[in-house]
Amino acid sequence: MTSVDTERSITVTVNGVPREATVPVRRLLSDALRHDLGLTGTHVGCEHGVCGACTVLVDGSPVRSCLVFAVQVDGASVTTVEGLAHDDHQGGQVLHPVQEAFRECHALQCGFCTPGFLVTIAAGLEARDRTAEITEEEVDEIVGGNLCRCTGYANIKKAVRHAAATMKDAG
Amino acid sequence: MTTKLFGEPVRRREDARLITGKGRYLDDIGAQALAAAFVRSPHAHARITDIDVEGALDVEGLVAIYTYEDLTGPMAEPLPVLIPHPQLHAPRTGYPLANGEVNHVGEPVVMVVATDRYIAEDAAERIVVSYEELPVVVGVDAARDAAAAVHEEIPDNVAARHHQETGDVEAALAGSPRTLSFTQYIERSACMPLEGKGVHARWDPADASLRVYSSTQASTSVRAAIAAKLELSLEDVEVIAPDVGGGFGVKIVHPWPEELLVPMAAIRLGHEVKWAEDRREHFIGSAHERQQRQEITVGFDDEGRITALDVHAWHDNGAYTPYGIIVPIVTATQLVGPYAIPVYRVVVESVYTNTVIVTPYRGAGRPQGCFAMERTMDRIADVLGLDRAEVRRRNLIQADQFPYDHHLTFQDGRPVIYDSGDYPGLLAKLEALVDWPGIEERRAEAASRGKLLGAGMALYVEGTGPGPYEGGHVQVLGSGKVLVSTGLTSQGQGHETSFAQIVASELGVPIEDVEVTTGDTRRFPYAVGTFASRAAVMSGNAIALAARGVREKALRIAAEVLEADPDDLEIADSVVGVKGTPGATIPLRTVAVLSNPLRYAFDEAAKQATQFARAGSDDKPPVAEGDAPGLEHRDYYSPIRSTFASGAHAAVVEIDPTTWEIDVVSYAVVHDCGNVVNPMIVEGQVHGGVAQGVAGALYERMAYDADGQLQNASFMDFLMPYASEVPDVVIDHQQTPSPLNPLGIKGAGEAGVIPGTAAIASAIEDATGRRIASMPISPTELYDVMRSPNAELTAAAGRRTGVGA
Amino acid sequence: MKPAPFRYADPGSLDEALDVLVAEGEGAKVLAGGQSLIPLLSMRLAAPATLVDINRVPGLDAVEATGDGVRVGALVRHRQLLEDDAAARVQPLLARATANVAHPAIRNRGTTVGSIAHADPSGEMTSVLALTDGSVTVASPGGRSTVGWRDLFVGPLETSIHGPAVVVDAFFPALPPRSGTAFAEIARRKGDYAVCGAGVVVTLSDDRTVERVTASYISVGLVPEVHDLTEAVHGQTVEQADWAAAGALARTLVDPDGDLHASADYRRLLVGVLTERTLADAAVEALERTAA
Ligand SMILES: Cc1cc2nc3c(=O)[nH]c(=O)nc-3n(C[C@H](O)[C@H](O)[C@H](O)COP(=O)(O)OP(=O)(O)OC[C@H]3O[C@@H](n4cnc5c(N)ncnc54)[C@H](O)[C@@H]3O)c2cc1C
Numbered sequence A: 001m002t003s004v005d006t007e008r009s010i011t012v013t014v015n016g017v018p019r020e021a022t023v024p025v026r027r028l029l030s031d032a033l034r035h036d037l038g039l040t041g042t043h044v045g046c047e048h049g050v051c052g053a054c055t056v057l058v059d060g061s062p063v064r065s066c067l068v069f070a071v072q073v074d075g076a077s078v079t080t081v082e083g084l085a086h087d088d089h090q091g092g093q094v095l096h097p098v099q100e101a102f103r104e105c106h107a108l109q110c111g112f113c114t115p116g117f118l119v120t121i122a123a124g125l126e127a128r129d130r131t132a133e134i135t136e137e138e139v140d141e142i143v144g145g146n147l148c149r150c151t152g153y154a155n156i157k158k159a160v161r162h163a164a165a166t167m168k169d170a171g
Numbered sequence B: 001m002t003t004k005l006f007g008e009p010v011r012r013r014e015d016a017r018l019i020t021g022k023g024r025y026l027d028d029i030g031a032q033a034l035a036a037a038f039v040r041s042p043h044a045h046a047r048i049t050d051i052d053v054e055g056a057l058d059v060e061g062l063v064a065i066y067t068y069e070d071l072t073g074p075m076a077e078p079l080p081v082l083i084p085h086p087q088l089h090a091p092r093t094g095y096p097l098a099n100g101e102v103n104h105v106g107e108p109v110v111m112v113v114a115t116d117r118y119i120a121e122d123a124a125e126r127i128v129v130s131y132e133e134l135p136v137v138v139g140v141d142a143a144r145d146a147a148a149a150v151h152e153e154i155p156d157n158v159a160a161r162h163h164q165e166t167g168d169v170e171a172a173l174a175g176s177p178r179t180l181s182f183t184q185y186i187e188r189s190a191c192m193p194l195e196g197k198g199v200h201a202r203w204d205p206a207d208a209s210l211r212v213y214s215s216t217q218a219s220t221s222v223r224a225a226i227a228a229k230l231e232l233s234l235e236d237v238e239v240i241a242p243d244v245g246g247g248f249g250v251k252i253v254h255p256w257p258e259e260l261l262v263p264m265a266a267i268r269l270g271h272e273v274k275w276a277e278d279r280r281e282h283f284i285g286s287a288h289e290r291q292q293r294q295e296i297t298v299g300f301d302d303e304g305r306i307t308a309l310d311v312h313a314w315h316d317n318g319a320y321t322p323y324g325i326i327v328p329i330v331t332a333t334q335l336v337g338p339y340a341i342p343v344y345r346v347v348v349e350s351v352y353t354n355t356v357i358v359t360p361y362r363g364a365g366r367p368q369g370c371f372a373m374e375r376t377m378d379r380i381a382d383v384l385g386l387d388r389a390e391v392r393r394r395n396l397i398q399a400d401q402f403p404y405d406h407h408l409t410f411q412d413g414r415p416v417i418y419d420s421g422d423y424p425g426l427l428a429k430l431e432a433l434v435d436w437p438g439i440e441e442r443r444a445e446a447a448s449r450g451k452l453l454g455a456g457m458a459l460y461v462e463g464t465g466p467g468p469y470e471g472g473h474v475q476v477l478g479s480g481k482v483l484v485s486t487g488l489t490s491q492g493q494g495h496e497t498s499f500a501q502i503v504a505s506e507l508g509v510p511i512e513d514v515e516v517t518t519g520d521t522r523r524f525p526y527a528v529g530t531f532a533s534r535a536a537v538m539s540g541n542a543i544a545l546a547a548r549g550v551r552e553k554a555l556r557i558a559a560e561v562l563e564a565d566p567d568d569l570e571i572a573d574s575v576v577g578v579k580g581t582p583g584a585t586i587p588l589r590t591v592a593v594l595s596n597p598l599r600y601a602f603d604e605a606a607k608q609a610t611q612f613a614r615a616g617s618d619d620k621p622p623v624a625e626g627d628a629p630g631l632e633h634r635d636y637y638s639p640i641r642s643t644f645a646s647g648a649h650a651a652v653v654e655i656d657p658t659t660w661e662i663d664v665v666s667y668a669v670v671h672d673c674g675n676v677v678n679p680m681i682v683e684g685q686v687h688g689g690v691a692q693g694v695a696g697a698l699y700e701r702m703a704y705d706a707d708g709q710l711q712n713a714s715f716m717d718f719l720m721p722y723a724s725e726v727p728d729v730v731i732d733h734q735q736t737p738s739p740l741n742p743l744g745i746k747g748a749g750e751a752g753v754i755p756g757t758a759a760i761a762s763a764i765e766d767a768t769g770r771r772i773a774s775m776p777i778s779p780t781e782l783y784d785v786m787r788s789p790n791a792e793l794t795a796a797a798g799r800r801t802g803v804g805a
Numbered sequence C: 001m002k003p004a005p006f007r008y009a010d011p012g013s014l015d016e017a018l019d020v021l022v023a024e025g026e027g028a029k030v031l032a033g034g035q036s037l038i039p040l041l042s043m044r045l046a047a048p049a050t051l052v053d054i055n056r057v058p059g060l061d062a063v064e065a066t067g068d069g070v071r072v073g074a075l076v077r078h079r080q081l082l083e084d085d086a087a088a089r090v091q092p093l094l095a096r097a098t099a100n101v102a103h104p105a106i107r108n109r110g111t112t113v114g115s116i117a118h119a120d121p122s123g124e125m126t127s128v129l130a131l132t133d134g135s136v137t138v139a140s141p142g143g144r145s146t147v148g149w150r151d152l153f154v155g156p157l158e159t160s161i162h163g164p165a166v167v168v169d170a171f172f173p174a175l176p177p178r179s180g181t182a183f184a185e186i187a188r189r190k191g192d193y194a195v196c197g198a199g200v201v202v203t204l205s206d207d208r209t210v211e212r213v214t215a216s217y218i219s220v221g222l223v224p225e226v227h228d229l230t231e232a233v234h235g236q237t238v239e240q241a242d243w244a245a246a247g248a249l250a251r252t253l254v255d256p257d258g259d260l261h262a263s264a265d266y267r268r269l270l271v272g273v274l275t276e277r278t279l280a281d282a283a284v285e286a287l288e289r290t291a292a
């Protein structure tokens, strides 16, 4: 018989690390990441799915973490902005090309929208054929679903092109 | 300037943490904190007859409920009128929690504290507040008609009547060869930072001290407000602005009710308490801006030269006036822009409505002023059949007329005297950048594709960097690190970088060694705040002065050690040396150690310093009179008046005459903010401002219904643009340094947003041949204009054939 | 903005899902992609006692494209349908309309069937179901039944499905022979719900003249409707057809409402314009498919 609960223990692989938490079933994934797991890099700007600040990757695809309950990702793998860079095995970190590009192109001001953009763009760039030159339509599609109040987007789009070029060169 | 860092597009130092998710925003703080939520008024105007909390009491996890009855002392008094003004004759402010009456939807009535926000909302939902509804006033026209009053004792709804005049306008109009009069409207939008407001407070009962984090643009003043309202000694309160996810003005207002209530609860409960505003709260419980009705009469001659300007505006200030009449004053005084207006009279009536308060949103009254002035220029050009650029050119203040006195009084009480500028230069650059003469050709090309093309332009002058002051502190440590602090706050403007550039340049140290702290009252207790494009001007100069003080002291100490004249010394790469004499050097960090006569050898730096004997004489104290230990300096910059930045924007729109969709196909910006610390950052500010300008012209508005309900209180219906709605922007620069401050800089933060509404309205009018007298405008509204029998045709449309439907 | 408390179950089979729905009674609601339901919960505009999450129910995630049409399982995300080439061949309207649903991150999670069950007249897929003359399969404790779109949509955000039931799939009949389709919409911001949208089907007769024209609109009216515009262009050749007349006819048939983003009149205007535009495209496609 299916159990009907108000609270659940879940195991989620977050940024490659299995994490356990006991959460009320109504806990939004955004809140679970931020407040139960302490991963405050994921931001919350609207809690109704429009701004994209809360975007994380669930099993590799961008989704709004404010529109998913934590219990729903039990057993899944989640990537947040904290998981974009990887270890250089010398105590440091190698940033994802899109992180580098954001800094290089001044694609952030207050930085609040940034994590949502970064994970969305990282997934978008990884899903495409990186040997091909990126088109403006692709850039528009990748950044089109996230709000930024500070930058006017010009430099965010520039950063996407920059990161795509870096990834192309890296092969 | 000494080194090349000033003026370079140095990559931002704050980015390293922000791109890796290590930023620390308000809601990232205080994992153990109790959470606050509010019961807010669902009515725009009502008397509270009863508050029944019974139903909430058995919510598991509920910690406390506060209503007005629980407020004591100064907390039970109305919130402060931050900026009183003699012409604000009927100021009103709310209470931290409503005291018997509510004046807008969203006003806080009850505060709930619980173990987490979910539970706090559960409890809030069960609290029953009974209301007796009162008549509602929405919009400037309703306020003006005064069929009902927002505040009973103010039957005409007028909070302030701001009035300035530079001569006898009636006589000047009577003597003008031509005059024209018109009325126009501009609607409400809002700052809408992606991070809402938020407050976290922790009370330490052991030493009776309070630490508050607030997502604010003015931490020092929040601190003073909390101390006063909660009756604490200022020393016992510290306020820190952590990383702030955008402000644009709404976070300069203080104290917000929550900024007082959260600390109050933290003290009473002896537990950390946090409130992180959610998006709906931000829509109905913070601030908006921009609604005005403007009645304009202008006198001019046959060449289009203005002889007199008479403006009467009604400004919707919402339910209360905590921020005084800054916005109407800015509209009144900045309206004249780059033009020489022989006689000018302006009256702005600031009126109450049962809506969210109106306080500065990036531009702060300037977009409205620019809309008034620039649309006046368009009308004159239209009547006379002149090119719109030409009419503007004929009215511009010329480059040799500076300083130019408008004989007006600015928001800071100082005269409006433009310090420097080159407005004809701006206009010429703009015409070239957008190819103004080529517009007719583009119009024809668009017409061949079935589109209506039109262009518009708007110029502005922006008083930036108002006083009274800002301070900076610079300290060189024995490690060689340079600590810099200033009291004002950052919300994405890159202060950690540009201030570090200034210090690195002034002091001759690598930027990597400079660490900047802003908005932390523990580090710098005196500040005014980040608004009015003042941070770079005010704190930038204060920090430069502080760095110069440190440099002077360093050279003095090094001179003693190196037995040289301070004038012969220079600092490069953190080493003080004698100019032209290699070898005779001392590291700056060693000078820092030497600056303090007490030198326990805790570290290598101190040990090394022992090889340098600092010349001293036995008959003088180790710390000379007037000197102080440590290589540090604190200084303040207080300008005599604002410095005036300027710019010119042009927009080209294409309109689909079947659907009336409006597409901004080109957007050109020429701007002049004097010397630039970091052009990359300034350009970023322009891009962001333009996006908000376009948004305010075509997408965003606060849609209230007649009952005072905000109908689009979500990102679903309040149309903040995505990337798809923001046009590409081309930018050209002009640099007219300010003679008023040591660095020659002017503010750049707000400029981008100011001319958007005016330029786009002009472009739509140009494309359609129909008068556009109300902004923003959406396709459905443009359709209404186009088919309305009452829509006014422009004269230009009459001269052109085939325009319009 | 946090959801009110509820009870939660994520059954591992359809039968279990129905069992839980029965056991939990009136206050139970199905949770699919959550992209419409969760915002409503967070704003506390809805507060079901129990959510029955069907995301772990096996067998609901397939798109089956056959000669008859396309069957879309209840857990097929918008994105999956958008990328399904076979489905696009059988019924091109599916991908064309889905491309206009929200932004990619929403499409990664939201389901096609969920948007039909949600019955939002501003949603693209409700209209597409209508225009293709589609139906849904409803599983309830009593067994399965097929509900045609006309019987399904009762009002805005309201379907005829009551009591414990799960919509297990939606069926979109194939595009008929000698037919073409087109879809277009106008939204204030790209990705927003449409201010007005139009889907059309043009069918030619053997002599390549217009035989039948139908259209369905988004954000127009309380429930999706299909309008027959044939009389305006019947018997005309594709090249010379008076699509504007069809647009004009459409304007007289619809009964839109006004809201914040568009007046009723403006919507009516757009109905005409979009009809004209989409018909021209659809006719070209019909011609190509007739030639082939
Ligand atoms: C920012 C944003 C923009 C959007 N823009 C658009 C847009 O432009 N066009 C558009 O069409 N949609 C849009 N959506 C909504 C989105 O498409 C949703 O995915 C869709 O409407 C609902 O599907 P869902 O799977 O998410 O359903 P849910 O949210 O899980 O459920 C919606 C409703 O349907 C019921 N339900 C769902 N599945 C079933 C089932 N199998 N059986 C019985 N009942 C069921 C639920 O009980 C609930 O009442 C947008 C959403 C957001 C957040």
Ligand code: FES
Pocket: A043, A044, A045, A046, A047, A048, A049, A050, A051, A052, A053, A054, A055, A064, A065, A066, A067
């Ligand atoms: S917080 Fe999730 S989309 Fe805005």
Ligand code: FES
Pocket: A107, A108, A109, A110, A111, A112, A113, A114, A147, A148, A149, A150, A151, B194, B245, B246, B492
């Ligand atoms: S950088 Fe501030 S919202 Fe994007």
